[in-house]
Amino acid sequence: MDEPAGSPVMFRVRLLAEDATFDAPADRPLLLSAQEAGWPLASSCRNGTCRTCIRRLRSGAVVYRIEWPGLLAGEKSEGWILPCVAHPASDLVLE
Structure with a gap:
């Protein structure tokens, strides 16, 4: 079934520690989607x-719409993400 024109692409996110899942649109940071779904994640600066x-990304892919999020290159390669500025690019599993 096709999505209506203008509808954001949606992905499914699983939070392992909380044993929770929620839908996250590609056009919104993960932190906001989690909070709107009733799963407030720790945050400060946003x-x-x-x-x-x-958080560590166990599977899936995210994109950043800012030039340099506060992660070291090694942290990125180990799968660490910042949900306050990370947008889903696929279904995700987060520790």
């Missing part, structure tokens, strides 16, 4: 610098 929301 702009990718404080790292309060840092």
Whole structure:
């Protein structure tokens, strides 16, 4: 079934620690989608610098719409993401 024109692409996110799942549109940061679904994640700055929301991505892909989120290259390669500025690009599983 096709989505109506203008509808955001939706992905399914699973939070392992909370044993929860929620839908997340591609056009919204994961942190906001989680909060709207009733799963408030730890956060502070909401702009990718404080790292309060840092989580490990177990599977899936995210994109950032800011040039440099507050992650080191090694952290990114190990799967760490910042949900406050990460947008889903696929279904996700987060620790």
